[in-house]
Amino acid sequence: MNRNAWRRTAAVARKEFLHILRDTRSLVLALALPLVLLLFFGYALSLDVDRIPTLVYDQDGSPQSRTLVERFRGSRFFDILGQVDGYGEIERRIDRGEVLLGVVIGDDYSSDLAQVRPAQVQLLLDGSDSNTASIALGYAESVVQLHGLELLAEARNLKAGRTRAAAVEPRLRVWYNESLESRNYIVPGLIAVILMIIASLLTSLTIAREWESGTMEQLLSTPVRPFELALGKLSAYFVLGLADTLIAIGAGTLIFGVPLRGSLLFLFATSCVFTFGALSWGILISAVTRSQLLASQVGMVTSFLPAFLLSGFVYAIENMPAVIQVVTHIVPARYFVAMLKGIFLKGVGPAVLWTELFFLAVYGVVVFAATTRKLRQKLA
Amino acid sequence: MAPGEIFGLVGPDGAGKTTTLRLLANLLDASAGQALVAGYDVARHPDAVRDRIGYMAQRFGLYPDLTVEENMVFYADLFGIDRTERERLMPRLLEMTRMAPFMKRQAGRLSGGMKQKLALMCTLLHHPRILLLDEPTNGVDPVSRRDFWQILTGLVKDGLTVLVTTAYLDEAERCGRVGLLHNGRLIRCDTPEALKKGMEETCYEVVCEDQRRVRAALERVEGVMSVAPAGARLHMFLRPGASVGAVRERVPACAVREIVPSLEDVFIGLIRKESR
Known part of the structure; x- marks a missing residue:
């Protein structure tokens, strides 16, 4: 780029920055929205299931069933x-939604156990x-099964005249999210969704506004090149x-206590690459639609929906139908998540993550190139 | 167009005025034909053309949330004007347009006339040789319009060539030459005086009380081509060679006298003939 090209790009950037600063409402929105979204989703989108409201119908009433x-x-x-x-x-009470689980223990539970026959427990969900x-x-089954194994071991020990249990006892160790809190895996993914939404929303209006206000026509009559306009x-x-x-990132780690184990610098670098692609996408939408209303709607649908549904942020990609799994490969948020x-x-x-980073970079460059191409078109 | 002239392009809405200007500014591709601007083919040397023209779109093409100064600096940067040149040029332009006191005001809070002056200044920053102005005084009050035209006249004296479209025919009278566009074709092109002289019909002014009744009566007189209200009076056009005597007999109470037609009369007459 020669000196004039730099000057033009810088002029566009400075002008755009003045727009941002003078439009206080949008500025506040752009800075407050990530926090609001993070708080909303972070607290509301909990997939943890605990304290399941349960009723017990114990027909047996024996010491065994009480255990x-x-x-x-x-x-x-x-x-x-x-x-x-x-x-x-x-x-x-299940109908009214007050109870999620009913545990029914049959009246022959203790007698079955006494005769070493499989005893049955009914679970109503x-x-x-x-x-x-x-x-x-899953939780209920494991409680029942574990108890069954203990009983079995006890019985064998009694037979063999031993007093100590010898059942296999699983010692579980979960890596990376030790407490299995859904928040820990939702919040990092949420950052991708939020960045995608904000970036597309912010930029989707910018070219459309120039078309609508007639300034685009004026810009086209100047030496500014599409590339400089888009980059600025x-x-x-x-x-x-x-x-x-x-x-x-700050809210995720400070408010939600999500552990940041990797390098902050690398995290920031990948965020830059992703933001570049997301912003380019917004500008492309803006250049194609040339209308602010349409641009913001298209921006919302094409940024929010794929980032939310197809990125693997909550819904595991492996569980999706094969066709959809293929589609997720063109969703940049997938790699970022x-x-x-x-x-x-x-x-x-x-x-470990270089392939994802590579795809994000390719996405950004392709979309930016498409934007420049689109902007090359003339009036009408 | 000759260098150093003000050429006015007039015509009804949809005649092709804006399209013509956009073609010359290389904002549209021509489906056929060739456009030469300052001796350069627009399609083949877009950059050379862009450097030599100052294009001002019909709609106010500046940023309302930026100040007068910021708008000018922005366009100066786009045109590659360096800082010293800009600082030399801007005060002169601001003085010429008497906009200096409003330098720090946001463009959106300027009056219509001042907005147009600002737009003009932004197109003048890179020393264009040709100005393409698309209805620059549309929706501007008469005083500001006169102001604007004085500035244009001054620029032409300095050697600029101006192509301007306008819907105001009193402005067309100020142009060196005028072209009339109709349905995408240039149907007449001459100086305002020649256009007026070249009119075949004779034009009369009719002063009367009851305009509507008199107009209806006149339209039925043999030899009368059309009658159109012009302010409080009527302008009547007679077929070449037709006598005005029949008219005087029909409306004896009215004063009828021959006049030199205005450009408006000429154009209404020409377009009526074309549409027939």
């Missing part, structure tokens, strides 16, 4: 609301929220995008 109930009571995942004497009560129900079912606009919003990144989780939770760096 099993105690197992449920001792787990932090269950909250025993009370004991009932029939199915009717369980059904009624509210399946209307299938996600929560399947997690609750981008750099002004880039500053804003980085401020948003810092706000999101993977990197954020890697950097925040696993503390990995460029050695």
Whole structure:
């Protein structure tokens, strides 16, 4: 780039920066929105299932069945609301949504156990929220199974005349998110969603506004090149995008206590690459639609939806149908989410994440090139 | 167009005035034909053309949230004007347009006339040789319009060539030459005086009380081509060779006298003929 090209790019950037500074409402919105979104999603979007409201119908009433109930009571995942004497009560309270799980112990539970026959326990679940129900079912099953194994071991020991249990006892160790808190994996992904939304929203208006106000026609009559126009606009919003990144990272670690195990510098560098692509996308939308209303709608739909649904931020990509899995490869947030989780939770760096970084960079360059191309078109 | 003239392009809405200017400014590609600006083919030497023209779009093309000064600096940077040149030029332009006191005011808070002056200053920053102005005084009050035209006249004296479109025919009278566009074709092109002399019909002014009734009566007289209100009076056009006697007989109470037609009369007459 020669001197004049630099001067023109800088002039566009400075002008755009003045727009941003003078439009106080948008500026406040751009800086407050990431915080608001993070708080909303961070607190509301909890996938943790604990303190499952549970009713127990113990038909047996024996010491053995009471031991099993105690197992449920001792787990932090269950909250025993009370004991009932029939199915009717369980059904009624599940219908009203007060109870999620009913544990029914048959009246032959203790006699079956005494005769070393498989004893049965019935679990009734509210399946209307299938996600929560399947997690609750998993917890309940494991409580029952574990108890069954203990009983089995005890019985064998009795037979062999031993007093000490010899059952296999699993010692579980979860890596990277030790407490299995959903917040820890939601918040890093959320940063990708928020950056995508903000970046696209901010820039989607910028070219469309010039078209609508007639300034684009004036700009086209000057020597400014499409590349300089796009780069100038981008750099002004880039500053804003980085401020948003810092706000999101700060809020994630300070307010939500998400551990940042990787390098802050690498995190910042990848955020820059992602922000570049997201901003370019917004400018491209703006250049194509030439209308502020349309641009903001297209911007919202094409940034928010893929970043939210197809990035693997909450919904695991491996569980999606094969076709959708292929589609996720063109969603830039997918790569950024993977990197954020890697950097925040696993503390990995460029050695592991270079493919994702490469794809993000390619995405940014391709979209920016498309924008420049689109801007080359004349009036009408 | 000759160097150093003000050429006015007039015509009804949709005649092609804006399109012509955009073609010359290389903002549109021509489907056929060739446009030469300052001796350069617009399509083949866009950069050479861009450096030599100052284009001012019909809509105010500046940023309302930027001040007068910021707008000017922005355009100066785009045109590659360096700082010393800019600092020499800006006070002169501001003085010429009497805009110096408003340098720090945001463009959106200027009056219509001042906005147009600002836009003009921004197109003058890079020393263009040709100005392409698209209805620069549209929606501007008469005093500011006269101001604006005085500035233009001054610029032409300094050697600039101006191509201006306008909907005001009193402005067209100030042009060296005027072209009339209709349905995308240039149907007449001459000096205002020649255009007026070249009119075949004779033009009469009719002073009367009841305009509507008199107009209806006149339109039925043999030889009358059209009658149009012009302020409080009527302007009537007679076919060449037709006698005005029949008219005087029909409306004896009215004063009828022959006049030199205004450009407006000429254009209304020409467009009527074209549309027929």
